[in-house]
Amino acid sequence: xxxxxxxxxxxxxxxxxxxxxxxxxxxxxxxxxxxxxxxxxxxxxxxxxxxxxxxxxxxxxxxxxxxxxxxxxxxxxxxxxxxxxxxxxxxxxxxxxxxxxxxxxxxxxxxxxxxxxxxxxxxxxxxxxxxxxxxxxxxxxxxxxxxxxxxxxxxxxxxxxxxxxxxxxxxxxxxxxxxxxxxxxxxxxxxxxxxxxxxxxxxxxxxxxxxxxxxxxxxxxxxxxxxxxxxxxxxxxxxxxxxxxxxxxxxxxxxxxxxxxxxxxxxxxxxxxxxxxxxxxxxxxxxxxxxxxxxxxxxxxxxxxxxxxxxxxx
Numbered sequence: 252x253x254x255x256x257x258x259x260x261x262x263x264x265x266x267x268x269x270x271x272x273x274x275x276x277x278x279x280x281x282x283x284x285x286x287x288x289x290x291x292x293x294x295x296x297x298x299x300x301x302x303x304x305x306x307x308x309x310x311x312x313x314x315x316x317x318x319x320x321x322x323x324x325x326x327x328x329x330x331x332x333x334x335x336x337x338x339x340x341x342x343x344x345x346x347x348x349x350x351x352x353x354x355x356x357x358x359x360x361x362x363x364x365x366x367x368x369x370x371x372x373x374x375x376x377x378x379x380x381x382x383x384x385x386x387x388x389x390x391x392x393x394x395x396x397x398x399x400x401x402x403x404x405x406x407x408x409x410x411x412x413x414x415x416x417x418x419x420x421x422x423x424x425x426x427x428x429x430x431x432x433x434x435x436x437x438x439x440x441x442x443x444x445x446x447x448x449x450x451x452x453x454x455x456x457x458x459x460x461x462x463x464x465x466x467x468x469x470x471x472x473x474x475x476x477x478x479x480x481x482x483x484x485x486x487x488x489x490x491x492x493x494x495x496x497x498x499x500x501x502x503x504x505x506x507x508x509x510x511x512x513x514x515x516x517x518x519x520x521x522x523x524x525x526x527x528x529x530x531x532x533x534x535x536x537x538x539x540x541x542x543x544x545x546x547x548x549x550x551x552x553x554x555x556x557x558x559x560x561x562x563x564x565x
Contacts, residue, residue, distance in 0.1 A: 252270075252271070252313060252314070252315045253268045253269060253270055253276065253309065253313050253314055253315065253561075254268075254269050254314070254315050254316050254317070254318060254561035254562070254563075254564040254565065255267070255268060255269075255300055255303075255304075255314060255316070255317040255318065255355075255561060255564075256268075256269045256275075256318055256319075256320075256365075256556070256557040256558055256559070256560035256561030256562070257296070257300075257317065257318065257319040257320065257557070257560050258319075258320050258362065258365075258556030258557045258560060259283065259319060259320060259321055259322055259338075259362070260283060260322065260556075261283060261322065261337050261338070262282070262283055263280055263281070263282055263283055264280055264281050264282075264283050264296060264299075265278070265279075265280045265553075265556070265557055266278070266279050266280060266296075266299065266300060266303060266557060267279070267303075267554075267557040267558075267561070268303065268304065268307055268309065268314075268561075269557065269558055269561035269562070271565070272373065273369065273372050273373025273558050273561075273562065274373075275554060275557060275558065276307060277303055277304075277306060277307030277309070278303070278557075279299050279300070279302060279303030279306070280299065281295055281296060281299045283338065285338055285339050289340055289343045289348070290348055293345065293348040293349055293352070294348075294352060296349070297349055297351075297352035297353050298352070300317065300353060301352075301353065311353070311355070314355055315355070315356075315564055315565075316355055316356040316357070316358060316563075316564025316565075317349060317353065317355050317356070317357045317358070317564065318357075318358045318359070318360075318365070318559075318560035318561050318562065318563035318564045319345060319349075319357070319358070319359045319560050319563075320359075320360065320361065320362035320364070320365035320366070320556045320559060320560045321335060321345070321359055321360065321361055321362060322335060322337055322338070322361075322362045323335030323336060323337070323338070323340070323361070324361070324407070324408060325345075325359045325360050325361050325407065326359075326407050327358065327359060327360050327403065327407060327563075328407070329344075329346070330344065330345055330346020330347065330357055330358070330359055331343065331344050331345065331346070331347075332344075332345050332359070345357070345359050346358075346359065356564060358560075358563035358564050359563070360401060360403065360560075360563055361392070361394075361403070361410070362392070362556055363384065363386045363392025363393055363394050363410070364392075364393075364394040364395075364401050364403060364410055364559075365394075365401070365555075365556060365559030365560045365562070365563060366384060366386060366392075366394060366514060366549075366551075366555035366556055366559050367382065367383070367384025367393070367394020367395070367396050367401065367410075367512065367559065368394065368396055368401050368559040368562050368563070369551050369554070369555040369556070369557075369558035369559030369562060370382070370384055370512050370514070370549055370550065370551060370555060370559075371384075371396040371399060372399070372558070372559070372562050373551065373558055374512070374549060374550040374551045374555065375510070375512055375547045375548065375549060375550045376396070376509075376510040376512050376547065379396075379508075379509040379510045380397075380398060380509055381395075381396065381397050381398075381506070381507075381508040381509045381510075382395075382396045382508055382509060382510040382511070382512060383395055383396075383412075383502050383506060383508045383510075383511045383512070383544075384396070384511075384512045384514060384549070385412060385436075385498075385499075385502075385511065385512070385513055385514065385515070386514045386515035387436060387437060387438065387495075387513060387514070387515040387516065387517035387518055388437060388438055388515035388516045388517065389437060389438060389439055389516075390413050390433040390437050390439070391412060391413030391432055391433035391436050391437050391515075392410075392412070392413055392515070393410040393411065393412030393413060394410050395409065395410045395506070395508075401563075412432060412498075412502070413431060413432050413433035413436075413437070414426050414428065414431045414432065414433065415431070415432045415498075415501065416428065416429075416430045416431060416432070417430055417431065417432040417434075417435050417436070417494065417497065417498060417501075418430035418434075418435060421434060421435070422434040422435070422440075422443075432498050435491075435494040435495075435498075436491070436494050436495045436498050437517070438469075438470035438515075438516050438517050440491065440494070441470040441473050441474070441487065441488075441491050441517070442468055442469060442470055442473070444487045444490055444491065445457050445465075445468050445472075445473045445483075445484075445487050446465045446468055448483050448486065448487050449465055449468070449483065450465075452482075452483045455476065455481055455482070455483035455484065456476040456479060456481040456483075456484060457472055457473055457476045457481065457483060457484055457487075460472040460475065460476060470516065470517060471519075473487055473488065474488060474517075474520045474523065474524075477523075478523055488527070489527075492524075492527045492528060492531050493531060495528060495531075496528055496531035496532045496534065496535050497535050499511055499528065499532060499535075499544075499546065500532060500535035500536050500537075502544075503536055503543050503544050504536070504537050507543070507544070508544050509544060509545070510544060510545050510546075510547060511544045511545070511546045511547070512546075512547050512548070512549050513525070513528070513546065513547070513548055513549060514548075514549030514555065515549075518548050518549055521548065522548075524548075525546065525547070525548050528546055529546055532546065
């Protein structure tokens with residue numbers, strides 16, 4: 252039997268038919284549209300699901316359930332989406348709308364949560380009794396997986412790790428608070444710190460990569476400069492790593508998971524990032540003489556959203 256996994260993004264919706272091993276056997280997708288009513292977007296999505304099933308040589312009888320990762324707040328208990336700001340969705344009934352077109356069980360959860368589930372089922376943390384997944388991108392998302400099941404708390408927002416306060420009274424966050432973890436551990440944080448640094452150090456390779464314009468700086472430029480041994484690149488990268496190691500140590504002290512997985516755009520730095528985190532982490536963990544969580548890089552990449560969403564139906 253197969254499950255349908257749907258990964259909803261800001262510009263596109265990717266979906267796949269996923270088997271019990273976490274393998275995608277057929278793919279499909281449509282453009283995300285914010286210029287049409289929610290009901291029409293789901294109607295188009297349901298049509299794409301049916302076309303993908305047919306294209307793969309399957310029928311609805313081969314499908315057990317449909318799962319979707321939502322780039323916003325999702326209510327797994329009701330199948331509703333209270334908030335999805337980037338798409339303009341507010342208090343919409345994803346489950347109800349989808350079932351108007353396809354009579355199968357429908358499950359939803361936050362997109363970072365389903366990516367973490369995917370890594371636990373078919374990725375680097377497969378088989379782990381407990382794992383925490385951190386997406387290091389424009390913001391910082393999180394997922395907690397216990398016993399093979401995602402845990403999002405009583406109200407469905409228990410894995411919003413990016414909005415834990417890391418620096419009291421610190422940088423203003425888009426959520427309204429100050430000092431949130433994602434203001435220090437995201438790709439956006441790397442860019443902010445680099446732009447501040449180049450003001451006093453215009454000779455840095457970071458600015459050269461940005462063609463002399465700080466507005467062009469991205470996280471990859473900073474990390475590449477650090478890899479090349481640029482002093483300011485290394486300074487910014489080390490500052491970032493210290494914040495990230497502090498955040499990871501907080502997770503370890505609170506949950507003591509078996510594995511912590513790093514995903515998202517920043518994780519593309521690979522072993523350069525992983526080795527730096529592993530080196531910095533012992534400074535911050537409490538029980539230094541005892542074993543603590545293994546920190547690993549995500550393996551599934553862009554497929555994690557599809558695979559994890561499909562796993563919601565198992």
